[in-house]
Amino acid sequence: MLPIAHSELIQIFRNRAVLIASLFMPAAASAFFVHYRDTFERIGSLGYIAAVIAFTIGAFSLYATTVTTLAARRQDLFLKRLRSTAAGDASILSGQMLPVSAISLVQVSVILVVFAVISERPADIALLVVAILASFVMMLALGMATAGVTRSPEHAQVTTLPLSLGIIAVVNWVAITGTESLTLLKRLLPGGAATELVVNAWDGGVALTDSLFLLAPTLAWVVVAVALAANMFRWEPRR
Amino acid sequence: MSTRPAISTSTVIDVDTLNLSYGDFHAVKDLSFHVEQGELYALLGTNGSGKTSTLEVIEGHRKASSGDVRVFGKSPTDRGAVRPRMGIMLQESGFSPDLTVAESVRLVGRLSGREDTVDRVLGIVDLTRKADTRVSQLSGGEKRRLDFATAVYGRPELIVLDEPTTGLDIASRDALWDAVQQLLQDGSTIVLTTHYLEEAQQRADRIGLMHDGAFVHQGTVSDLTRTLPASIQFSLPRDAPAPPLQSAPLADRSYAIETFTLQEDLKTLLDWAHDHTVELQGLQAAPTRLDDVFRAIGAGQTAS
Numbered sequence: 001m002l003p004i005a006h007s008e009l010i011q012i013f014r015n016r017a018v019l020i021a022s023l024f025m026p027a028a029a030s031a032f033f034v035h036y037r038d039t040f041e042r043i044g045s046l047g048y049i050a051a052v053i054a055f056t057i058g059a060f061s062l063y064a065t066t067v068t069t070l071a072a073r074r075q076d077l078f079l080k081r082l083r084s085t086a087a088g089d090a091s092i093l094s095g096q097m098l099p100v101s102a103i104s105l106v107q108v109s110v111i112l113v114v115f116a117v118i119s120e121r122p123a124d125i126a127l128l129v130v131a132i133l134a135s136f137v138m139m140l141a142l143g144m145a146t147a148g149v150t151r152s153p154e155h156a157q158v159t160t161l162p163l164s165l166g167i168i169a170v171v172n173w174v175a176i177t178g179t180e181s182l183t184l185l186k187r188l189l190p191g192g193a194a195t196e197l198v199v200n201a202w203d204g205g206v207a208l209t210d211s212l213f214l215l216a217p218t219l220a221w222v223v224v225a226v227a228l229a230a231n232m233f234r235w236e237p238r239r
Numbered sequence: 240m241s242t243r244p245a246i247s248t249s250t251v252i253d254v255d256t257l258n259l260s261y262g263d264f265h266a267v268k269d270l271s272f273h274v275e276q277g278e279l280y281a282l283l284g285t286n287g288s289g290k291t292s293t294l295e296v297i298e299g300h301r302k303a304s305s306g307d308v309r310v311f312g313k314s315p316t317d318r319g320a321v322r323p324r325m326g327i328m329l330q331e332s333g334f335s336p337d338l339t340v341a342e343s344v345r346l347v348g349r350l351s352g353r354e355d356t357v358d359r360v361l362g363i364v365d366l367t368r369k370a371d372t373r374v375s376q377l378s379g380g381e382k383r384r385l386d387f388a389t390a391v392y393g394r395p396e397l398i399v400l401d402e403p404t405t406g407l408d409i410a411s412r413d414a415l416w417d418a419v420q421q422l423l424q425d426g427s428t429i430v431l432t433t434h435y436l437e438e439a440q441q442r443a444d445r446i447g448l449m450h451d452g453a454f455v456h457q458g459t460v461s462d463l464t465r466t467l468p469a470s471i472q473f474s475l476p477r478d479a480p481a482p483p484l485q486s487a488p489l490a491d492r493s494y495a496i497e498t499f500t501l502q503e504d505l506k507t508l509l510d511w512a513h514d515h516t517v518e519l520q521g522l523q524a525a526p527t528r529l530d531d532v533f534r535a536i537g538a539g540q541t542a543s
Contacts, residue, residue: 003345003349004350010337076335076336078333078334080300080329082350084298084300084329084333084347085318086318086323236300
C-alpha cells in the first residue's frame with residue numbers, strides 16, 4: 001500500500017490542476033469563513049462555521065479529488081496496471097486514497113485548530129473528531145461510487161457537482177435553520193445528522209446522549225456510501 | 240468423468256473449456272489448451288477473435304463465464320500466489336503520465352513480489368537514459384518498451400505479452416526478441432499475442448490460431464502450415480510437353496501446382512525437366528506460410 005500511496009502523492013503534487021482544486025481552493029474557502037467568522041456566527045453559530053469548513057474540505061478536497069483521480073487512473077489504465085501486480089484490491093485502493101485522505105485531514109485539522117485558537121474551543125473535541133471522521137469516510141466512499149459513473153477526469157467536473165453542492169446545501173440548511181422543524185428529513189439527508197453533530201460538538205449545550213443518537217443516521221450513511229462504492233466502483237473503462 | 244489427458248507436472252497454464260461472454264456477446268468459446276514450462280506459446284487470430292480476452296482471464300483480470308483456468312495449478316485471480324511468479328505486459332501501457340520511467344518501474348517492481356533493480360530492466364529495453372523522463376514525454380514505442388521492462392522485472396517464471404512489438408521500430412523489436420530469447424534460455428515460459436505472423440512463425444514453439452472466439456488450429460508452425468497446400472509455379476516453353484503433375488494451367492503456358500508434398504513433387508518436376516531438357520521458366524516453390532493459413536481463415540476456408 002505504501003509504495004502506491006507514495007506514487008499517488010507524487011502524482012498529486014506534480015499535477016497543478018489537482019493541487020489547486022484539492023488543496024488551495026478548499027483552504028482559501030475555509031480561510032474566507034474564518035476571516036468573516038463574526039458575520040457567519042451571526043447567521044448561524046461558531047459550530048455552523050466549523051461544519052461548513054469541514055464539509056467544504058470534505059466535498060471538494062476529498063470527494064471531488066477522489067472522483068477525479070480515480071477516473072484519471074482508470075482512464076490511463078493505471079489501476080489495471082496496479083492490478084497486474086501481486087497487490088490486492090484493498091491495498092491498491094487504500095494506497096490510492098491515502099494521500100488525498102491525509103491531505104484533507106491535515107487541512108481540516110489545521111484550519112479548525114486555527115479557528116479554535118482565534119475564536120472558541122469546541123465543547124466536545126472527541127465528538128467533533130468522530131463526526132468529522134465519519135463524514136470523511138462517507139465522502140470518500142461516495143467518491144469511489146461516483147468514480148464508477150465518471151468516464152474521465154474532465155467528466156468528474158460534472159458528476160461531482162450534484163453531490164458536492166447538495167451536501168454543502170444540506171450543511172447550510174441544517175446548521176442555519178436548526179432541526180426543530182422538519183427534524184426527520186434534515187437528519188436523514190446525507191450529511192444532515194453529521195452537521196448537527198459538528199454544530200453540537202462545537203457549540204455545546206446539548207446532552208451527550210442526544211448527540212450520540214445522531215450517530216445512528218451518520219453511521220448509516222457511511223454504510224450506505226460504502227455499499228454504493230462496492231457496487232458502483234469499476235476498475236477498468238467500460239468496454 | 241473428464242476425457243482430457245492428464246496434465247504434466249510442468250504445465251504452467253491449463254485452460255479447460257473456457258467460455259467468456261460480455262452480455263450477449265460470446266467472446267471466447269470452449270477454448271482448451273495448456274502451456275508447458277519453458278515454452279513460447281503464441282495466440283494468433285483475426286481482430287476481435289478473443290485473444291486478449293483469453294489472455295485477460297489467464298492474467299486474472301477477467302473471470303471466466305464458464306470453464307476452468309489454472310496458472311501454476313492455482314486460480315489466476317489468486318493474485319498473492321500467482322503474480323509473484325508472473326509478469327504481465329498489457330496491450331495498452333497503463334502508466335501514469337506524471338511519473339518518471341524509473342518511478343514507474345520501481346512502483347510496479349516493488350508490487351510484483353520479485354527482486355530486481357530498475358537499472359537492469361531499463362538496460363534491457365535501452366531506456367536507461369530516459370530514467371528520469373516523465374511517461375507523458377515518451378513515444379509510443381518507448382512506452383511499449385517500458386511496459387516490457389516492468390513485465391520482466393525480477394525474471395518471472397511466466398511472462399504474458401499482449402502484442403509486445405506493436406509500435407516498435409525494427410531495432411527495438413530485435414532487441415525485445417533477444418530479451419525474450421534470453422528469458423526462454425533462463426527457463427521462463429512465455430505466452431504472447433502478436434499481429435506480426437513472421438515473428439510467431441520464427442519464434443513460437445506452439446501456436447493457437449483463433450477465429451471468432453474459438454481455436455481454428457493449434458500446434459507447431461509445421462502442424463498449422465501442413466493444413467494448407469504449398470505451391471509450385473513455373474512457365475514452360477511453347478514446344479514443351481505437358482508437365483508430370485496435376486496442375487492448374489494459367490495463361491501463357493504458366494502452371495500452378497498445389498501440393499502437400501512439396502519436396503517430393505518438386506523433385507519429380509525437376510527430374511522431369513532434366514529428362515526432357517525443358518527449362519522451368521520463373522520457377523517458384525513456396526512453402527505454406529502462416530499468412531496463408533491466416534488468409535484462409537479470413538476467406539472462410541476450413542483447412543483440414
